[in-house]
Structure formats: C-alpha cells, structure tokens
Amino acid sequence: MSGRVLVGVKRVIDYAVKIRVKPDNSGVVTDGVKHSMNPFCEIAVEEAVKLKEKKLIKEVVAVSCGPQQSQETIRTALAMGADRGIHVEVTGKDYDTLGPLQVSKILAALAKKEEAQLVILGKQAIDDDCNQTGQMTAALLDWPQGTFASEVSLENDKVKVVREIDGGLETIKISTPAVLTADLRLNTPRYATLPNIMKAKKKKIANVKPADLGVDLTSRLEVLRVDEPPQRQAGMKVETVDDLVVKLKDAGKV
Amino acid sequence: MALREGSRRLQLLFRLRHLPQFSRFVGVRSVSENVSSKSSAPETADDHLIYTPEHFALKEALRKIIDQEINPYVDQWEADGIFPAHKIFKILGNAGFLGVNKPVEYGGLGLDFSYSVAVAEELGNIRCGGIPMAIGVQTDMTTPALARFGSDELKKEFLLPSVMGDKVACLGVSEVGAGSDVSSIKTKAVRKGDEYVINGGKMWTTNGTQADWMCLLANTSDGPPHRNKSLICLPMNLPGVNVARKIDKMGMWSSDTAEVFFDDVHVPCKNVIGEEGMGFTYQMLQFQEERLWAVANIVTTMENIIQETIQYTRQRKIFKLPVLYHQTVHFRLAELQTEVELLRSLLYRATALYIKGNDVTKLASMAKLKGGRLARELSDSCLQYWGGMGFTSDVLVSRFYRDSRLLSIGAGADEVMLGIICKYMDTLPRK
Numbered sequence: 001m002s003g004r005v006l007v008g009v010k011r012v013i014d015y016a017v018k019i020r021v022k023p024d025n026s027g028v029v030t031d032g033v034k035h036s037m038n039p040f041c042e043i044a045v046e047e048a049v050k051l052k053e054k055k056l057i058k059e060v061v062a063v064s065c066g067p068q069q070s071q072e073t074i075r076t077a078l079a080m081g082a083d084r085g086i087h088v089e090v091t092g093k094d095y096d097t098l099g100p101l102q103v104s105k106i107l108a109a110l111a112k113k114e115e116a117q118l119v120i121l122g123k124q125a126i127d128d129d130c131n132q133t134g135q136m137t138a139a140l141l142d143w144p145q146g147t148f149a150s151e152v153s154l155e156n157d158k159v160k161v162v163r164e165i166d167g168g169l170e171t172i173k174i175s176t177p178a179v180l181t182a183d184l185r186l187n188t189p190r191y192a193t194l195p196n197i198m199k200a201k202k203k204k205i206a207n208v209k210p211a212d213l214g215v216d217l218t219s220r221l222e223v224l225r226v227d228e229p230p231q232r233q234a235g236m237k238v239e240t241v242d243d244l245v246v247k248l249k250d251a252g253k254v
Numbered sequence: 255m256a257l258r259e260g261s262r263r264l265q266l267l268f269r270l271r272h273l274p275q276f277s278r279f280v281g282v283r284s285v286s287e288n289v290s291s292k293s294s295a296p297e298t299a300d301d302h303l304i305y306t307p308e309h310f311a312l313k314e315a316l317r318k319i320i321d322q323e324i325n326p327y328v329d330q331w332e333a334d335g336i337f338p339a340h341k342i343f344k345i346l347g348n349a350g351f352l353g354v355n356k357p358v359e360y361g362g363l364g365l366d367f368s369y370s371v372a373v374a375e376e377l378g379n380i381r382c383g384g385i386p387m388a389i390g391v392q393t394d395m396t397t398p399a400l401a402r403f404g405s406d407e408l409k410k411e412f413l414l415p416s417v418m419g420d421k422v423a424c425l426g427v428s429e430v431g432a433g434s435d436v437s438s439i440k441t442k443a444v445r446k447g448d449e450y451v452i453n454g455g456k457m458w459t460t461n462g463t464q465a466d467w468m469c470l471l472a473n474t475s476d477g478p479p480h481r482n483k484s485l486i487c488l489p490m491n492l493p494g495v496n497v498a499r500k501i502d503k504m505g506m507w508s509s510d511t512a513e514v515f516f517d518d519v520h521v522p523c524k525n526v527i528g529e530e531g532m533g534f535t536y537q538m539l540q541f542q543e544e545r546l547w548a549v550a551n552i553v554t555t556m557e558n559i560i561q562e563t564i565q566y567t568r569q570r571k572i573f574k575l576p577v578l579y580h581q582t583v584h585f586r587l588a589e590l591q592t593e594v595e596l597l598r599s600l601l602y603r604a605t606a607l608y609i610k611g612n613d614v615t616k617l618a619s620m621a622k623l624k625g626g627r628l629a630r631e632l633s634d635s636c637l638q639y640w641g642g643m644g645f646t647s648d649v650l651v652s653r654f655y656r657d658s659r660l661l662s663i664g665a666g667a668d669e670v671m672l673g674i675i676c677k678y679m680d681t682l683p684r685k
Contacts, residue, residue, distance in 0.1 A: 016321070036314065074310055192315040194350030194363055201308055 003058030005048045006116040007082065009041040011066055011073040011129040019233055025225050028094075028127075037073045040122025042080075042189040043182040045153060048120050049081035050187065056154045057117065059083045065103050065111060067091045071205055078200035079192035085205035086110060090217065094210075097219035099128075102210075104136035107211035111141060116177060118159070123148055123181040134181035144174035147181040303602045304368045304609075312369065313376040316351055320379055328381045330571070331508040332653070335500065337385055339422045339464040339510075343392060349418020352393050356401050360409050361417040366609045367543060370394065374547045378554025381443055381650055383657030384509030386551050391460045392416060393666075394547045396423035396469040398540035399485055402530030412467055412487045424465035426456040426488070426514065427537065431472030433458070434670050436471070437479035437534065441516065443472040443486060445523070448485065450474065452494075452519040458664070462512025463500050465490050470535050474526075483533040487525045494519035505656030541666065545622040548665050549601050552625045552658065556594050556632050557653050560587055563636040570641075583639055590632050597624050616678040623671035633658050 013019065014034040039046075048060040062077035064070040065088040074085035088106050090098055111119050119141075121142055124131035138145035146161030147150070150169070153160045160222050163170045164183045192200075238244045248254040304311075323345050331337040346352050347361075354369045356362025363369070370393070377386040400413050415421035432439045441454025453471060459468070467489050472483040488495070496515040503511060528536060564587060567577035578584055604617040633655040637644040644651050662668045676682045 072307065072310070075307065076314070079311060079315070191319055191349045192311070193348065194312060194315070194354065197308060197311045197315060198363065198365070200311070 001119050002115040003056050004114055004116050005051065005060050005118045005120060006107065006111055006114060007041070007048045007060060007062050007077065008103070008119070008121040008133070009045060009062050009064050009073050009077050010038040010122070010125050011035050011064060011070050012038045012125055015039060015126055021226055021228050025227060027223065027226050031141060035069065035073075037076050038122050038125045038127075040126070040182055040184070041073075041077075042122075043184070043186050044120045044122050044180075045077045045080050045082060046187045046189040047149075047180075047247040048118075049190075051118075051152075051154065052081065052083075060203050061086060061114060061116075062208045063088065063107065065090050065098060065106055065210075067095055074205050075197075075200050076192060078203045078205075080190060081196065082203075084203055086208055087205050088208050088210060088213075090210060094217045095109055097221070098217065099219055099221060100132035100136055102215065102217050102219065103133050104140055105215045106210055106213060107133070107137045108140040109215055110208075111137070111177070113213070113250060118176060119143075119179045121179070121181050123183050134179050139176075139181035141179070143178050145179045145181075146172060146174055148183040149180050150183050150185045152186065256499050293556075298565075304606050305372060309369065309372045312372055315349065316373060316376045317379060319345060319349060319351075320376070323419040324385060325381050327410040328385070328508065331386070332382055333507075335502075335507050336463070336510045337388070337508045339388060339461055340419075343384070343389075343419040343422055345419070346389065347417065351365075352389075352419055353417030354393070356397065356413065357409075360401070360414045362401075367396070367546075368605055368609050370543065370547060371550045374550035375554045378551045379558065380506050382506075382653055383555070383660070384506040385504060386659075388461050388509045390544075390547055390551065391425055392423050394540070394544050396425045396481065398543060400469065400487065400527050402539075403532075404487070405524065406526065407454055408487055408527065415466075421466040422461050422464050424459045424461040424468050424490075424512075426459060426470040428458045429455060430457045430510050430513075431537055434667050436537070437483075439471065439473065439483070441470070441472045442464050443470075443474045443484065445474070446520075448523045449520045450523060450526075452486075452488070452516045452521060455498075455513065455515040457513050458501070459512045459514050460509055461600075462514055463497055465508040469512070469527075470539060471537060474530050474533070477531065480534050481531050484530045485527040485533040485536055487527060488519070489624050492521065492614055505653070506660060542608065544619040544665055545618040546601060546604055546614075548661060549597065549621045549625040552629050552661060553594060553598050553601060555654065555658070556629060558593075559632065559636050559651055560591055560594070562650060563587065566643075567639050575636055577639060577641075586639075590635060594632075597621065597628060600624070616675060619666070619671040619674040622661075622666055623668055623675070626671075628666055629654075629658035629661050 012035060013028070013030065014036045014216045017034055020029045021192060037211060045062065051057045052060055060082040062074050062082040063084045063193060064074050067090070071087050074087055078085055107119060107198045121137070123134065134147055135145060146159060146163065148164045149161045151162035157176050158173050159176060159178055159180070160171065160173050163172065164185070236247070245254065324342065343352065345488060350363060351373055352372055353360070353362030354365050356364070356368055358364045374390065377389060380386050397413060397416055400409060404413065413420065416423050417593060427436060427439070429439050429441060434561060441452065441456065443450035443452045454472065456470070467487055470488045471483055473482055475482040488536070494517040496517060498513045498515055501511045501513060525603045567583055570577045600617060600621045604614040604621055608614045633651065637651050637655050640649060640651050643649055
C-alpha cells in the first residue's frame with residue numbers, strides 16, 4: 001500500500017460570522033467576509049496527521065478546489081502537519097456552481113492518480129451542509145466508505161470505523177483503499193504552531209486544473225433564490241391547559 | 255471528556271451561526287462574540303504593507319487559541335481578579351507565540367519585529383486588557399534585554415522556560431517613589447562576595463503574584479544615576495522576597511498587579527544580565543518595541559469596540575429610529591474610525607522602518623501618545639452611545655473604558671512621550 005492519505009479541505013465562511021443574504025437573493029455575501037477551513041475538514045486533517053505520527057501511513061496530501069485563496073486553506077493544513085498540497089484551480093462561474101458531484105469527480109481522479117490508500121474528508125461543509133462529497137467519491141471510485149466516523153483504527157489492510165448514527169454507534173470493518181468522513185467527536189484538531197506555520201512555507205503546493213484530470217465541471221443544479229430563514233417569533237405564556245387549547249384552536253393548529 | 259469537549263464545540267459552531275434577531279439585551283453578549291474585527295486592511299497578504307501570508311496564518315492560529323482557551327473564561331477571570339498565567343502561557347508557549355522574535359537556540363523563532371506586531375494586534379481580540387498586557391510583559395518587557403545581553407547560563411535558566419511558557423516573568427522597575435523617573439529608584443543590590451544583597455521594593459508588578467522570576471532593575475553602585483543600575487534575574491521564591499499585596503485597580507482586573515518587598519535577598523552575581531551598570535541603558539533599548547507593541551494591541555481593540563457599537567446602535571431604537579441612524583452617531587464613529595486608521599498607518603510605518611534597522615524612537619513615542627489618548631476618547635464616545643447599558647458591567651465597552659485608561663499612564667506616561675518628542679523636535683529649554 002502506498003501509505004498515502006488524501007485529505008480534502010474546503011475554504012468556507014468562518015463559523016463565527018453572521019451570514020447576510022445578498023440584496024439580489026442570488027446567494028450570500030462573501031466579499032470581505034472572514035473565511036477559514038471548514039471545521040470538519042480540520043478534524044479530517046488532524047486524523048490524517050495522527051495516523052502519520054503513529055507511523056501507520058507515510059504521507060498526508062491536502063487538497064482544495066477553488067480560487068487563489070484556497071491556497072491559504074491548504075497552508076493551514078500544511079501547518080497542522082500535512083506534507084504537501086494540491087490546489088485544484090476553480091474560479092469564476094465554475095466556482096459559483098461547484099458542488100459535491102464536481103468535487104467528488106476531482107477527488108476520485110486525484111485519489112487514483114496519487115494511488116491513495118485513504119481519502120479522509122469532513123462529513124459536511126458548514127456552508128452548504130450537503131454531506132454528499134464523501135459518499136459520492138466512494139461511489140465513483142467503487143471504494144468502501146466509513147462515514148460519520150467518531151473513531152478510526154487501521155488494522156493491516158482493513159479499517160475499523162465507529163460511526164455515529166441515529167440509533168447510537170455502529171462499528172464496521174472495511175478494506176482499503178477506502179473513503180472516510182470525519183464527524184465532530186473524532187478528535188480535537190491541534191493548534192497550528194508558529195514553528196509549523198513557518199515550516200509550511202517551504203512545503204510544496206502543486207497547481208492542477210480540473211481539465212487536466214479529465215473532469216467536467218458543468219453543474220446539473222441551478223440556484224433559483226436564496227432567502228434568510230423566517231424571523232423567529234416571540235413565544236407566549238399561558239396560565240392553564242385550557243387556555244393553551246383555546247389558543248391552539250384559534251391559531252388553527254388543532 | 256471528548257464528548258463534553260465535542261458538545262461544547264458543537265454548541266459554539268451552531269449557536270453562533272444561527273443567532274436569532276435580538277430584541278433583548280441578553281442577546282448582546284452573544285452578538286459581541288459574533289463580531290469579527292472587520293479590519294479595513296486587505297484579507298490577503300497581496301497588498302499589505304508589512305504582512306506576508308505567514309503573518310496572516312499566525313494571526314489565524316492565535317485567534318483560534320484566543321477563541322477557545324481565553325475568551326470563554328475572561329468574564330470569570332475578571333471577576334476573580336486573576337487569570338491562570340501558567341496555564342495560558344504554557345498553551346501559548348507550546349504554539350510558539352511567546353518567543354516570536356527570540357533566538358532559536360532558546361526556543362524562539364528568530365523572526366523580525368513585524369511578527370511580534372502581528373501577535374500584539376491579534377491579542378487585541380481578547381475581551382479584556384489585562385491578559386494581553388500580562389502576555390506583553392512576558393514577551394516584550396522582561397525578556398528582550400536577557401535575550402540580547404544575558405549569558406548562556408542565564409538564558410538557559412530564565413529565557414528558555416519563559417519562551418516555552420513554563421516560567422512566568424514579571425518586571426521590577428517601577429517603585430512607589432519612582433515611575434516615570436526611573437533613574438530615581440531606590441532598590442539597592444549591594445555586592446557581598448559573589449552575591450548581591452537586595453533591599454527595597456517594587457510597585458505595579460504585573461504578573462507579580464504568579465511570577466517565577468523577576469527582571470529586576472536595581473542600583474548596584476554609587477555612580478551617576480544612569481550608569482549605576484543593573485538588570486538582575488531574580489527568582490521569586492528566594493527568602494526575603496515578599497509579595498505584599500495584590501493591588502485593587504480601576505481596570506485590568508484579570509491581571510494580578512503586586513507590590514513586592516525585598517528584605518536582604520541574596521542572589522548570585524552571575525544573575526546580572528550583561529554588564530553591571532548598563533541596566534538602565536538595556537531597559538531603554540527595548541522601549542521602542544514595547545511601545546509599538548502596546549499600540550498594535552490597542553488598535554485592534556478600538557476597532558472591535560467601534561464594530562460592537564455599530565451593531566448595538568443598529569438594533570437599539572430611540573425615537574422610532576435606530577440610534578445609529580442619528581447623524582451625530584454615525585458621523586462620530588466615522589471620525590473615530592478615521593483616527594484609528596491614522597494610528598494604524600503610523601504603527602506600520604514605524605514597524606517597517608524598525609525592521610530595516612532604523613531608530614524609530616520618535617515615531618514610536620508619537621504612536622504611544624496617540625494610542626493612549628485615542629483610546630480614552632474612543633471609549634468615552636462609544637460608551638455614550640450605549641446609553642444605560644454602557645454603564646453596566648455586562649458589556650465590553652465599559653470594561654474597555656476602564657482598562658484602556660491605563661495606556662496613557664503605564665509603559666511610559668503621555669508626558670514622558672511628549673518630552674521625548676520635544677527632544678527630537680529640539681524644543682526643550684536649553685541649559
């Protein structure tokens with residue numbers, strides 16, 4: 001096995017920013033807004049780096065698809081311990097319509113090219129909440145998948161994954177190569193230390209175009225409109241159960 | 255443990271993102287957490303005057319530590335009147351933030367001063383003044399002279415652990431009878447064999463109740479006042495060192511400030527930093543860095559206060575309109591923002607010149623003078639727009655009002671800055 005792990009990292013609007021919808025309802029305001037690495041991608045990077053520190057894998061490659069600024073996100077991964085990066089350049093209209101299907105095609109192509117043993121992604125991105133890229137990538141590669149992972153252990157050429165599911169925890173064993181997606185409790189990402197930030201400057205980031213990987217970026221989806229969620233109305237307190245029933249009847253709920 | 259940690263992060267992630275419109279003040283504090291310092295400086299390094307992508311990566315990494323390890327606890331530490339210096343310094347030390355411009359051989363990163371400025375700027379996102387001040391004392395007031403002039407042995411014992419965050423340092427310069435007039439300090443270190451015996455006391459000692467060692471300025475001979483002082487690395491656990499009291503202050507509550515007495519304290523002569531008699535000179539040398547550091551710190555905080563005031567006045571209605579819509583309010587905030595930008599420009603200009611090897615004493619003093627005064631003006635104006643809420647302890651602006659008042663006093667009072675500037679302008683009375 002190559003001992004190489006591909007980690008996908010996505011540049012998203014920072015979790016602490018208050019999102020504003022553009023006046024023309026075509027999307028959300030991104031200009032001048034603070035961006036950072038998707039928190040679940042951070043967890044994915046941390047897991048990959050941990051595996052390398054345990055000497056279970058040999059190389060961690062961080063991948064990001066997007067415009068020039070995506071390189072900053074890759075640098076953060078490098079500062080956390082990834083060995084090198086791949087920036088898949090996607091800009092303009094293509095970037096606006098970039099979705100899980102296109103990214104999965106890119107990741108699948110790269111996984112084959114790099115002969116990856118594992119592809120680790122965050123379970124979902126906090127901007128679109130799709131929770132699809134990991135699953136689609138596995139399907140395109142015809143690889144097994146361990147999604148919503150809260151615990152990962154490598155045993156020879158198999159991976160034991162404890163998954164967080166609705167009913168509790170499910171433990172599965174899958175063979176490599178495989179795709180894993182990280183859930184919140186998988187680990188606590190390390191802080192990028194200043195020495196590592198400076199070392200990351202010397203690590204390589206390769207530049208690749210989707211066309212080089214034979215990937216067609218056309219989207220089958222069209223965003224019609226983006227609206228803010230409805231304003232949450234204030235609640236009402238009532239004295240007795242009878243009052244409650246009366247109010248519910250008035251509101252046409254009962 | 256992981257579950258609790260995970261659920262706390264989950265809460266942070268989802269609570270802050272989906273904040274409902276606030277019509278009650280309960281929401282104000284959460285809003286404050288939501289304010290990202292919308293700096294008018296470009297987000298990327300392409301056009302920045304002094305910062306490279308590494309500076310921005312540094313700020314982002316430090317911001318994470320602040321958001322997770324410091325800000326959630328600030329209110330508690332302000333109430334306690336102290337913050338856990340050893341714990342926080344260790345976290346920062348592990349991540350490399352305490353030795354940014356210190357030599358690599360002693361755990362530092364050997365980077366230039368622009369990186370220290372970036373750290374100082376980012377620390378302005380801490381929701382109080384006390385903790386950045388305590389960190390600044392550790393990184394840029396107690397250790398520069400030691401790093402430059404101390405012996406190998408001394409650096410191993412005091413500098414290395416301070417950079418790693420294992421030892422907390424404090425500065426012993428000011429005394430009850432001598433603040434601005436440093437040359438008139440009375441603490442004496444009398445030579446007896448290969449020891450100094452120290453008697454006297456120090457005042458306004460930040461980190462004083464938690465420190466492992468003190469960078470002490472004392473009179474070591476009877477010569478002229480600018481040439482008879484030495485800097486000594488003093489372990490705080492030596493017999494005779496008496497941390498008398500924690501001073502109760504108007505602001506900077508989370509920073510413990512002590513009054514310390516020395517009663518026949520014996521310290522080996524080898525603990526003197528560099529040459530005997532050069533202490534005053536050594537301490538003066540790093541004033542430029544200290545002052546620019548303080549300015550970098552306050553610029554970020556001031557900007558955060560303006561942003562929070564905008565957010566508050568946008569939703570608070572008065573006479574049927576948001577407070578912000580009244581011209582006197584948004585015009586005044588524009589004036590203040592303009593002044594903040596001017597100060598920032600001066601900061602970057604001085605920093606750029608300094609890292610090229612120039613003496614920026616005049617510019618640094620000007621920046622410190624302006625910083626202290628602008629912080630007072632800004633906190634006063636902004637607090638006014640918060641109305642009654644501004645007067646409560648629930649909001650950041652009232653804490654800033656109290657904390658920022660110190661800037662015109664400590665680390666070189668306004669009047670001292672004015673004196674320095676006049677010296678450069680050659681307008682002081684001639685002898």
